[in-house]
Amino acid sequence: MASIQSIPTKPFEGQRPGTSGLRKRVKVFQQEHYTQNFIQATLDAIPTGAKGATLVIGGDGRYFSPEAVQMIIRIAAGNEVAKLIIGQHTILSTPAASHLIRIRKATGGILLTASHNPGGPDNDFGIKYNMSNGGPAPESVTEKIYEITQKLTSYKEAQLPAVDLSAIGTQKAGNLEVEIVDSVADYVVLLKDIFDFNLIKSFLHKTPSFTVLFDGMHGVTGPYGQRIFVEELGLPQKSVMNCKPSPDFGGGHPDPNLTYAHDLVERVEKENISFGAASDGDGDRNMIIGKGAFVTPSDSVAIIAAQADSIPYFRRTGVKGLARSMPTSTALDLVAKKKGYEHFEVPTGWKFFGNLMDAGRLSICGEESFGTGSDHIREKDGVWAVVAWLNIIAAANQTKPSSINDILLTHYNEYGRNFFSRYDYEEVESEGANKMVDRLRALVSTDRAQLIGKDLGNGFVVKDGDDFEYTDPIDGSVSKKQASWQSWDCSFLMDGSSVLGVRIIFEDGSRLIIRLSGTGSQGATVRLYVEKYESNPAKYQDKTQEALRPLIEVALKLSQLTEFTGRKEPTVIT
Ligand code: G6P
Ligand code: ZN
Numbered sequence: 001m002a003s004i005q006s007i008p009t010k011p012f013e014g015q016r017p018g019t020s021g022l023r024k025r026v027k028v029f030q031q032e033h034y035t036q037n038f039i040q041a042t043l044d045a046i047p048t049g050a051k052g053a054t055l056v057i058g059g060d061g062r063y064f065s066p067e068a069v070q071m072i073i074r075i076a077a078g079n080e081v082a083k084l085i086i087g088q089h090t091i092l093s094t095p096a097a098s099h100l101i102r103i104r105k106a107t108g109g110i111l112l113t114a115s116h117n118p119g120g121p122d123n124d125f126g127i128k129y130n131m132s133n134g135g136p137a138p139e140s141v142t143e144k145i146y147e148i149t150q151k152l153t154s155y156k157e158a159q160l161p162a163v164d165l166s167a168i169g170t171q172k173a174g175n176l177e178v179e180i181v182d183s184v185a186d187y188v189v190l191l192k193d194i195f196d197f198n199l200i201k202s203f204l205h206k207t208p209s210f211t212v213l214f215d216g217m218h219g220v221t222g223p224y225g226q227r228i229f230v231e232e233l234g235l236p237q238k239s240v241m242n243c244k245p246s247p248d249f250g251g252g253h254p255d256p257n258l259t260y261a262h263d264l265v266e267r268v269e270k271e272n273i274s275f276g277a278a279s280d281g282d283g284d285r286n287m288i289i290g291k292g293a294f295v296t297p298s299d300s301v302a303i304i305a306a307q308a309d310s311i312p313y314f315r316r317t318g319v320k321g322l323a324r325s326m327p328t329s330t331a332l333d334l335v336a337k338k339k340g341y342e343h344f345e346v347p348t349g350w351k352f353f354g355n356l357m358d359a360g361r362l363s364i365c366g367e368e369s370f371g372t373g374s375d376h377i378r379e380k381d382g383v384w385a386v387v388a389w390l391n392i393i394a395a396a397n398q399t400k401p402s403s404i405n406d407i408l409l410t411h412y413n414e415y416g417r418n419f420f421s422r423y424d425y426e427e428v429e430s431e432g433a434n435k436m437v438d439r440l441r442a443l444v445s446t447d448r449a450q451l452i453g454k455d456l457g458n459g460f461v462v463k464d465g466d467d468f469e470y471t472d473p474i475d476g477s478v479s480k481k482q483a484s485w486q487s488w489d490c491s492f493l494m495d496g497s498s499v500l501g502v503r504i505i506f507e508d509g510s511r512l513i514i515r516l517s518g519t520g521s522q523g524a525t526v527r528l529y530v531e532k533y534e535s536n537p538a539k540y541q542d543k544t545q546e547a548l549r550p551l552i553e554v555a556l557k558l559s560q561l562t563e564f565t566g567r568k569e570p571t572v573i574t
Helices: 034-045 065-078 094-103 139-149 185-194 197-206 222-232 262-270 297-306 312-317 331-339 351-358 382-396 404-415 430-444 544-559 561-565
Strands: 004-008 022-025 054-059 083-091 108-112 124-130 154-158 169-173 176-181 212-215 275-279 286-290 293-295 322-325 343-346 364-367 371-374 417-428 462-467 502-506 511-516 524-534
Touching (some): 004 065, 054 094, 065 108, 094 108, 286 382, 293 404, 297 382, 297 417, 322 331, 343 351, 371 382, 382 404, 417 430, 417 544, 417 561, 430 561, 524 561
Parallel strands (some): 212 275, 322 343
Antiparallel strands (some): 108 124, 169 176, 275 286, 502 511
């Protein structure tokens, strides 16, 4: 029996997790006792207690993961946890961890990730707790963790030699059972059960001109991509790139968008690749592109919902409902209306989908921030979205040759096109940004009467406008300005407005939304979302930025963004 010691410590400030856990620089986590304190507090906050618990452990493999896992093993043993199920070499994508928690009926899981944030000794590390449903811990639990961190005086640790994290199988660490599992195997079984792998495989085999390139961005999805695209679907090895997880993501920024996934974007254009896809550091985000084609995340979720019949999982379970975050385009609503599905509009953040799924009212959902997923787990799922698209394309090709652009066009012809774009103004001065948002809030509340019916220029007449609020239909909890604090990717205090935003809806269905990001770490990030509905088929192939220009002009004029922030141009356009 290993001896258990109580190690004296003192509280650290700022260990308040957001829904995406505690995210800080690696150097912060490396302070003596800092990480151990947070692990002890997490174990203490487990609603059913740490004693006798089974926990799933793994993450995106970023720098400091092996050290953190060894700490978790020693502290778990010190707190009489019964069993740890650990991804080999610390690797488990966020979706794979969510799935493992569910199939092993674990008490919960500790995920070591800072998502798409860069890694390495000078970048970020993160620790996040997920519950037995496989989803991120709710605020009641994360607040309890925080409360405990503020008064912790010691943590319990078993004196154990380091566990070999490469050896698959079960071993004993003192009284603690440690099972090291293949990081990929269970997840592959899940996807093979959800999608029609035979159909995809035979399409790819029969159509060698349809080329695929998956970019793991040096993050966690590399081994998943290798197993699924190369070994299961039989694609050539050159169909995957950057598929070896690296502690610093090859020095890159593992976020799948047109800016950060530039290697992929370049190769797709240069090599005429039919289907390009990428996922982020921890595997929950996704991007789908093709030569001359880009699928906006808003269109992606709408098309997956519209084509759900081609996916065996949804044929089995039926589509119980659809949901999107508020800024995500309303393309999904059009599918819901046509097909008669219930649909929901929730604040920004994946956790708002979880309650609806657990209540059996939601099957498919997505966010404009490159998150797409379903009720197969309780996290968004990058590789799932990529395979969903391959399944849809393979099904469409049974009747006629269909590229990504053909699928988009067919969808627009049936539903119309919701042109959508997001402008980000990063690291602006908080004061100006807050003043701008406060003024907009006044416009849609106290000054509402003057706003409704007003022509804001270029023919955009205001139909409605508000400061978005949300009442969870399952538990009745209310998210509204200052009603609660929420912060997804960071650990400092925010007011509730970061998951909400000001929205203005026009007579023609166009929308304009402004909110402040809840995930930035320097100053404020203003996000401006514009959406314009188009039902004239002659315009379906227009360029997004051109189609949206008149509305963007209205947005900039109404918000006085340049006056308040000093910015003439956005830093990122997606
Ligand atoms: C995280 C969450 C997403 C959410 C996004 C919003 O990535 O997991 O669910 O959409 O943050 O970020 P923002 O910076 O816009 O607040
Ligand atoms: Zn992520």
